[in-house]
Amino acid sequence: MNTEKKLMSLINSMQVLSSTLDLDEVLHQLINEVLSVIEGANASILFLYDENLNKLYAKTAVGFDMNHMSAVKLSPGEGMSGQTFLSGKGRIFSRREDTQQGMSNITPETKEIYAKSLGELAYPTSTLCVPLISKGKCIGVLTVDIFGKNVVFNNDDLKLLETFATQASIAVENAMLFSQNERSTKIHEELSKVSLSQGGLTEITETLGHLVKKDVAIYNEFFDVLGACSPKCEEMARQMITHGESYLHDAMDRVGFSFYPVHSLEGIKGIYCFPIRTDTFVIGLLTVFMREEIVLDPLDRVAIEQANTIFALEMSRQERILFNDFTYSGYILDQLLNHSSDKLPYKKLAKLNINESHNQFIVAMISINDSSLSLNVASQRKQQLYRLIYRSLSRFEYKTLVLDKNTEMTLLFILPEHATEKEGLDRLKELFASLNEASSKTLSLSLRAGLGRVTGELHGVKTSYRDARRCVQYMQTATSQKEILSYDELGPYRLIMRTDKDELEDYVYDILGPILNYDQKNQTELFKTLKVFLECNQNMTSSASQLYVHTNTIKYRLNTMKEILAVTSLEGRMLFDLQLGIYICEYLGICGNPTNGEE
Secondary structure (H helix, E strand, O other): OOHHHHHHHHHHHHHHHHOOOOHHHHHHHHHHHHHHHOOOOOEEEEEEEEOOOOEEEEEEEEOOOHHHHOOOEEOOOOHHHHHHHHHOOOEEEOOHHHHHHHOOOOOHHHHHHHHHHHOOOOOOOEEEEEEEEEOOEEEEEEEEEEOOOOOOOOHHHHHHHHHHHHHHHHHHHHHHHHHHHHHHHHHHHHHHHHHHOOOHHHHHHHHHHHHHOOEEEEEEOOOOEEEEOOHHHHHHHHHHHHHOHHHHHHHHOOOOOEEEEOOOOOOOOEEEEEEEEOOOOEEEEEEEEEOOOOOOOHHHHHHHHHHHHHHHHHHHHHHHHHHHHHHHHHHHHHHHHHOOHHHOOHHHHHHOOOOOOOEEEEEEEEEEOOOOHHHHOHHHHHHHHHHHHHHHHHHOOOEEEEEEEOOEEEEEEEEEOOOOHHHHHHHHHHHHHHHHHHHHHHHOOOEEEEEOOOEOOHHHHHHHHHHHHHHHHHHHHOOOOOOEEEHHHOOOHHHHOOOOHHHHHHHHHHHHHHHHHHHHHHOOOHHHHHHHHHHOOOOHHHHHHHHOOOHHHHHHHHHHHHHHHOOOOOOHHHHHHHHHHHHHHHHHOOOOOOOOOOO
8 A cells, every 4th residue: 555545544534533532432443543554563552641640551552462551651751652752753663673772761560561461572673653742732652563574664654653643633632521521420420419319428439439440448537448339448448557558648648639559458559549628628538449450541530539529528418417416415515514403404315315324424524735726726627636536436335425615625425324433434545545646646736634533413414524624624734744634543633733822832842842952952863762762662672773773872862851851750740741742742843943932
């Protein structure tokens, strides 16, 4: 076939390409027409450019197994096709030595995939590469190969292919735009139907997985799996938290989608992550697990990005329901704490299946350990913190009423009547330890939690509330590093906190002043030694071990204290006063410092 006839044949084929907007059909027709006209050609592959990934991916091919070739992603400049894309000009690789040199910079992984797609590692005898240019931009590369024949391409072949590619580019881009809009519309409509029927996140996720023919899962911002397209996918999503949490954290911080290669999950080559956003911040992550290929069809990717709003709306709807439930419970708790015993909301509590004859009650108070929060970062971080707390309470085994005010939150836990006080306190400490860890990790906020006493009567809730508040007040004012404290752990601080601060300082000065002043003047550690000695039940050997000194040093320091205090022994009432003085010292945060201006 002479050149003129070849050109006429390709031009006539444009009518076929322009007669449909189905992208797969356009590309299939394009690549087959090229092979039928370019003499000697027995293989061809069409790469399309993904601008977001900055990669060329194999879209269709003849002579290659697309089950393997679909996993190829070429960077601009990589291989013969990548070099053609970068230059924007058609190229001839006339001999096998040229094609081998042109492929010398492809990655080992790509070379392995290429070999599998052919059945063996073989270099073309000759290759033509032409860019597909549309509106001044390269949208892909068409590559034509000759394998195993003593034939080479020439300049006439290149010009012929370039002429065809110029016309074909228009048909390809039109089909891509049409398919993209059609795909996005279909996915959005199908997901909207499920959402409007209130099928929930699981059904919406299952529908999306079916539409894109991939494993899809949804995480919230705390990396709980909220939905998955199948039980197997849900298990993979949970394994991802263990083996690829750093990827999930990174994806959550990005504006757009991201791709990560994965080697820790069996059968999975990588994941695509799409942040789910509200107007203010990211509330979750949609993940697509890739099995065979590592390129998610850009048509599906764009459709998923647009459909993300449906997931955001559904997640917000579910959280709004949860928030409304807790808001109502807060109204009831406020009545319990502020109304007299004869006006307690018994009927409202009965509707919540709460009865003092079958339940026990304990109040907890959470305080945010950040005095600047209410002024500087109140809006976003406080909202995220409350989302974290509500999410944990909704899964907790005890029914909970919640009342939040400013940077404090009061919680009433309803315990079953058979639960012991120790069991209840232990479970609450576990809950708040978990909450504090998650808050610190995801929001860089630390919490303090005070726990009141368990009561079997509703009018005792006020007392439990007072207990919890005192625990928080102690943690806010004392030098203690505790983040969770129950009322029974306050010990003598229950009484100390009720005493005027000036009186407490006077007591400390009267009892411990001489020791504190001696330490400051002489750079000694008598106060620390006394504290450890009392904590070790007045055992000098244990005290010496804890302070890393000799027993004789402890004995010498105790004798020094006797001289300073003008006593002959440290026992009985004197020891009690000293121990109480130490408690007060720690509460006031004046350990090791002189008081009342003494030097």
